[in-house]
Amino acid sequence: MVAQNLTLLTDLYELTMMQGYYKSGENESVIFDVFYRSNPSGSGYAIACGLEQVIDYIKNLSFSYDDIDYLRGLGIFDEDFLEYLAGYHFTGDIYAIPEGTVVFPKEPLLKVIAPIMEAQLVETAILNIINHQSLIATKASRVCYAANGDGVMEFGLRRAQGPDAGTLGARAAVIGGCVGTSNVLAGQLFDVPVLGTHAHSWIMSFKDEYTAFKTYAKMYPDACTLLVDTYDTLxxxxxxxxxxxKEMREEGIHSKSYGIRLDSGDLAYISKKARKMLDDAGFEDAVIAASSDLDEYLINSLKTQGATISSWGVGTNLITSADCPAFGGVYKLAALKPADTDEFIPKIKISENPIKITNPGNKTVYRIYDKETGKIKADLICLVGETYNEEEDLLIFDPVYTWKKSIIKGGTYTIREIIEPVFIKGQCVYESPTTMEIRNYCQKELDTLWDETRRLVNPKEVYVDLSKPLFDLRNELLDAKK
Known part of the structure; x- marks a missing residue:
């Protein structure tokens, strides 16, 4: 994808705070965490997505002459601060959970360690990118789960909230499990499969339906899916x-893929009737595809009703995540290093709403797997530097309901750190996989979830616990505020 300079893609208060730090001489190193508080769409998990675009954003972060002139024209920034911005570049560190990883509430998806002026500026764009793509990737994974192995095509470009949402949303949808997209620009930018058939207008532009079908089949014999509901489906x-x-078969044409698409009506009833008609005519391998305002719940219902659909085109409800239009990721200060010390001082945000109380300090995330099944048992948010021995018993406990405890016997689990370095001292040290490689990785990640966590309604929660040192630090800071 051609990188865009998104330096001014920020909220004004990020820049006014930066000027405040600049004028006061305050530019301590800080740690900010990106995390979210609850899973979208009632899901039992989410999919981390958008890191490649964050990397492009950071690499291209600089204020052009036009940017400086625009900010000068606002009349609220002093010339010495504008001179500082003219030479701005990111010098900090960024750590993140790789794209396609299943993630859970409260754990850091991305961590910025940088001087506070630099860390403050990047907040808005990072949240914009991560929130949007993680939302769509999660929604896509749910839709694909409902399809139960059938191919799901992302068809939502015309209903997306603008070109960027449609194109980057298509990328996220493929990462979440879609087999391809109708968005040709996304296909070009991210090297993902592009798919599609034809519209009702194609049928209506010919003298009759048969002529429209025959003309299309002659042009595209290897991928001949015909839209059959323009007039009278059955x-x-x-x-x-x-x-x-039949005419194609008589002419010796053997399509690699052929079938019909349904876009209206009672899809369960019509698909079963259409299946019998195709089978009776000797076209048992013809695909029946369906579209028409689908989402994971409708697909699940249709499959429960015995619909004979094996390919799904999902548009509006996927590309907009219609039932949950925002991911809810936040960017919170976790630690600060004063100029006269080499150590970070942990910070905590307190709220009357317990879910909004943050976890302090420089943290990482360990993922604990059941050794026999490879399924996730829990995630453990820890302070950087903590180590664990898989041969030793591991005590985990709920950080709120602490009486909920579990001892995982040594030798029965494996553990790995899931946060990786992305930028060190302003230099990118991470190479992003291709979109299709991320998709394949995501499918393996989804396989580490128990079926109970993937179900669409009332999924089982995956435990995200705090290590004992982090739990004690958090309580110490809470007690100090009393």
């Missing part, structure tokens, strides 16, 4: 499609 559309398929 009495006209399907019979005309069968007629064309």
């Amino acid at each position: 009495n006209s559309g399907v019979p005309n499609a069968i007629r064309v398929f």
Whole structure:
């Protein structure tokens, strides 16, 4: 993807705070965490997504002459601060959980360690990128789970909230499990499969439905999926499609992929009737695809009803995550290092709402797997530097309901750190995989979830616990505020 300079993609208060820090001489190193508080769409997990675009953003972070002139024109920034911005570049560290990883509430998806002026500036854009793509990747994974192995195509570009949301959303949807997208620009930028058939207008532009089908089949014999619901699905559309398929067979044309698409009506009833008609005509391998305002719940319902659909085109409800339009990720200060010391001082945000109380300090995340099944048992948020021996018993406990405890016997689990370095001292040390490589990784990640966590309704929660040192630090800071 061609990198964009998104330096001014920020909230004004980030820049006014930066000027305040600059004028007061305060530019201590800080640690900010990106995390979210609850899973979207009632899910039992989320999918981390958007890191590649964050990397592009950081690499291209600089104020152009036009940017400085625009800020000068606002009349609120002094010339010495504008001179500082003219030479700005990111010099800090960024750590993140790789794209395609299953993640859970409260754990840091991304961590920025940098002088406070630099860390403050990048807040808005990082949240914008991570929140959007993580939301769509999560929604796509749920839709694909409901499809239960059938191919899901992302078809939502025309309903997305703008070109960027449609294109980057298509990328996220493929990472979440979609087999391809209708978005040709996304196909070009991210090297993902592009898919599609034809519209009702194609049928209506010909003298009759049969002629429209026959013309399309001649042009695209290897991928011939015919939209059969323009006029009368069962009495006209399907019979005309069968007629064309018979003619193709008689001419010795063997399509790599062929079938029909349904875009309206009672999809369960019509698909079963259409399946019988196709089978009776000798086209048992013809695909029945469906679209029409689908989401994970409707797909699950249709499959429960015995619908004979094996390919799903999902648009509006996927690309907009219609039932949950925002991911809710936040960017919170976790530690500060004064100029006269080499150590970070942990910081905590306190709220009357317990879910908004933050976890302090420089943290990382360990993921604990059941050794026999490879499934996730829990995540453990720890302070950087903590180590664990897989041969020793491990005590984990709920950080709120501390009486909820579990001892994982040594030798029965494996553990790995899931946060990786991305930028060190302003230099990128991470190489992003391709979108399709991330998709493959994401499928393996989803396989580490128990079925109970993946179910669409009332999923089982994955435990995200605090290590004992982090738990004690958090309580110490809470007690100090009383």
